[in-house]
Amino acid sequence: MKGVVLALIAVIIVAAIGIGVWYYVSTPPPKKLLKVGTSPDFPPFEYIDEKGNVVGFDMDLIRALAKKIGYDDIEIITMDFDALIPALKQGKIDVIAAGMTITEKRKEEVDFTIPYWNADQAILVRKASDFRPKSPDELAGRKVGVQTGTTGEYYIVDYENRTGIDIDIKSYSSFVLAVQDLVNGRIDAVIVDTPVASMFEKQYDVVVSAIIKTGEQYGFAVRKGETELLNKLNQALDEFMKSAEWSKLVQKYFGSG
Numbered sequence: 001m002k003g004v005v006l007a008l009i010a011v012i013i014v015a016a017i018g019i020g021v022w023y024y025v026s027t028p029p030p031k032k033l034l035k036v037g038t039s040p041d042f043p044p045f046e047y048i049d050e051k052g053n054v055v056g057f058d059m060d061l062i063r064a065l066a067k068k069i070g071y072d073d074i075e076i077i078t079m080d081f082d083a084l085i086p087a088l089k090q091g092k093i094d095v096i097a098a099g100m101t102i103t104e105k106r107k108e109e110v111d112f113t114i115p116y117w118n119a120d121q122a123i124l125v126r127k128a129s130d131f132r133p134k135s136p137d138e139l140a141g142r143k144v145g146v147q148t149g150t151t152g153e154y155y156i157v158d159y160e161n162r163t164g165i166d167i168d169i170k171s172y173s174s175f176v177l178a179v180q181d182l183v184n185g186r187i188d189a190v191i192v193d194t195p196v197a198s199m200f201e202k203q204y205d206v207v208v209s210a211i212i213k214t215g216e217q218y219g220f221a222v223r224k225g226e227t228e229l230l231n232k233l234n235q236a237l238d239e240f241m242k243s244a245e246w247s248k249l250v251q252k253y254f255g256s257g
């Protein structure tokens with residue numbers, strides 16, 4: 001009788017261990033995800049593809065960097081451009097990857113990585129019209145679309161204040177909406193970063209009529225004081241930009257490199 005009880009206990013113990021081991025190997029550990037915030041209206045840096053996925057140069061780049069520094073993947077969280085810095089500060093996202101220009105003003109609120117792209121501002125107009133402004137003063141009395149909270153908006157608002165020239169500035173939550181209004185004739189021009197303007201030229205009946213040299217540089221932004229994450233991203237970015245993967249990525253989204 002005693003022998004039977006002992007054998008039973010042994011069976012139960014072995015089974016319990018078996019179940020434990022099985023559970024352990026079959027439940028993968030939670031994935032370590034880097035939460036990336038973006039505003040997907042800025043091709044080819046971030047946009048929504050035909051399948052509805054958020055894709056682009058910035059998304060591929062930040063995913064590659066995240067994997068290099070020990071994350072399993074990224075989780076993309078989309079919002080309007082002007083909501084990105086507040087979301088970062090509130091901890092809703094860990095990084096901003098949104099073709100964001102490194103500016104002194106923004107540096108008071110966030111920390112930027114080393115720059116990864118250069119840009120200026122472009123004046124984009126409708127192909128079908130004969131309006132071809134060569135400089136911002138020719139925007140006097142015109143309806144000009146910008147994206148809220150962008151350097152394009154800051155430039156034109158500042159230009160207006162500086163010169164006293166009256167421009168009818170319309171702020172949009174998304175560049176795509178601004179360009180659609182341009183195509184439909186609701187506005188006369190859009191001020192947008194040069195690399196994105198070139199992409200819109202390919203996608204819509206619009207054309208760049210002038211370039212305003214602003215000498216901007218894009219960086220990824222992290223919360224102030226997240227030095228460890230910043231240093232890791234900087235090192236990974238520096239290495240990536242010197243690698244063959246970088247030229248491949250540039251080729252994929254810009255067709256040159």
Ligand code: ARG
Nearest residue numbers: 039042098099100101150151
């Ligand atoms: N480079 C400009 C800025 O920093 C525009 C960025 C807009 N980005 C976007 N994903 N919509 O203000």
